Amino acid sequence: MAVRSSEGPSRSWVESANAAGCDFPIRNLPYGVFRRAGEALRCGVAIGDFVLDLAALEDAGLINAGAHGPVFRERSINAFMALGPKAWAVVRAQLMSLLAEGGDGRLREDVVLCGGVLFPLAEAELMLPIEVAGYTDFYAGRQHAFNVGSMFRGAENALPPNWLHIPIGYNGRASTVVVSGTDIHRPLGQRKPPDSDMPVFGPSRRLDFELELGSVIGTGGRMGEPVTVGQADEMIFGYVLLNDWSARDIQAWEYQPLGPFQAKAFATSISPWVVTKAALEPFRVSTPQREKPLLPYLRETGPLLYDIDLEVSLRPAGAAQATIVSRTNYRHMYYSAAQQLAHHAVSGCRMDCGDLLGSGTISGPGKGEYGSLLELAWGGKEPITLDTGETRSFLEDGDVVALTGGAQGEGYRIGFGACTGRILPAPPEPDWGS
Template identity: 50%
Template structure:
């Protein structure tokens, strides 16, 4: 990886730094660790106060950048997103702006980072064929097909809880609920003993829609502002007892962690790729093989790393995801469900085709049968005090890398 820049200047970046001017993710910070929340843009190990510099330089977009959340900017639409990005790039690269911009940078180590947007709604999908097949083999070993019959025809998802989406670094309290193993005559109540992670990517909606207005595949980039790393924490024992017949509830709703940084889609143009080959004919609203969509590849080449207590346990590739974010958005709205600024939807667990690419402990330990060997002991599921960190990067322009920040959470004992 490139060297870090000088501790004294945000401009002394090594060429190709993953948080260089080709990246510029958005966040919300408080200078000095407390006080007023500000929209910030990351450059190396510094944060630029975007609203303050926009105001001084007379940007027409100073208003949406001088807010306590990203929601006003996200609602402004793709034209504004592009123009703001062009201005920010100029402010941090062109000598004419250097002296002015320099006054509004804050060292990353000296600010507090917050949840960067107000979450309106949260939906989570199940888009990795490798993950779906692994779970099918675990839970339905005698089934003729490890996939359920609907899986290749639509993006399966569930509606989560927006109020428990938290920013990276927030402590995750072990959830309690009902559990029942096949050997138990009746359910018992207590703290989850099969607490898990789900390595995901979240997509953040900017431009809303009215009820009754579906969003077409080709309009994905008109509505989605950017993406973020996401950990859909899961209590597998609570989930197993509750999910029949309506799906996840308490096993998922206690916490969902997201990165403090939202990477704009424009920063990821070099990472766009075609998704895996379609094995089933898709209905027209999901058909991304149509000629008019050939120039809009829906997949993203994102390389994710998962660490447990500082030890790498998996490196899931997002490029293998069968259902794309555009298809998920189209399916989420095809019934007329409206979008709101701040809607968040998760990709579902990202799992590759090898053991070292599985995106959950459920898969990595194969249902608890094969514990992971770590320097601090064996693990099947998470123990109190364990810390999970997910990072990722994507190919950028000219052979650079685009860093996606991190999402981190430490497990606290049940209350």
């Protein structure tokens, strides 16, 4: 994989940001929401091993997003995102100048101010970074769609007839999008065993993860007005790691004739830091060659994907270390986030600031590059073996799944941190009564 250089300062006076392999160098500056013990929520950016308090910087007059009032003393970054690309660029430039080695010294040289705005990440509780207006998940990875289709319909009929023409998606639940580190209860629901004429009720037995990238919409549109792919790309503020937890047995029973419902609605985890599109700009790559031509409203205006390496690890309860079960790359997607957004809006659907679009499961061509256990264990027929000697076809209670990822530049890495979740037993069933 080729490494790339980037415009902007390469070193920060925050020394940990210059360390090899650091997820949060000065060229990254991802946005999130945090709080310290006993304090209110506020917006921040990650720099090295620290979080920088943007609300305090705004109060001190060192950054200005150009709004009529403060935008960073909020419970989400939505107010800032809604200001649009010009404000995003202005604040990024201000932060880079304040944090660069040899840059604007007003923060670095003011010991009292610096000590009041720069906190170790270990002291910060990281919260959901955005107020999720709506959540839509797509099915836009060709290898994943082919793998799943092959299991259920055979390789010759793996892709639905429309798959090469539109990014297929469904509307999920914004109410159960949670930040990394939130425990996930095994869902209850209906499933139909193969040897039964009737469905049964109980905890899912085929619980799975899905490795995805989520795009965060910064500026919305208007109902009744489509947007072009180019306009859609401008509307995207940044990206998060996303785990769209899936109950495969509940899904298999409920999805005919419509789509996923309870099998997906119980939880979706995202990473706490939103990596901006500006930070990822040097890593743009083209979507793959089209097997069938796309209609004009979906055609690419330039490179729309990103070269982002991704990993999934699984750690059983009580295990000392995790096993990496998948390594893949976001560049394997067939449809980009901008194409997904353009398709979403083309009917006249209004898109809002804070909308979250899941990429769909990211799977590469090799078995070790698959982004779900459904594929890795091939529907349960080929269980995978962990470093502990245990095997998995699907997730068990106590398992911790972690998604990590980053784009490798020339001497620096644009990382996402981690998106983790631990599986808890299903909740006790209520007394259904009569």
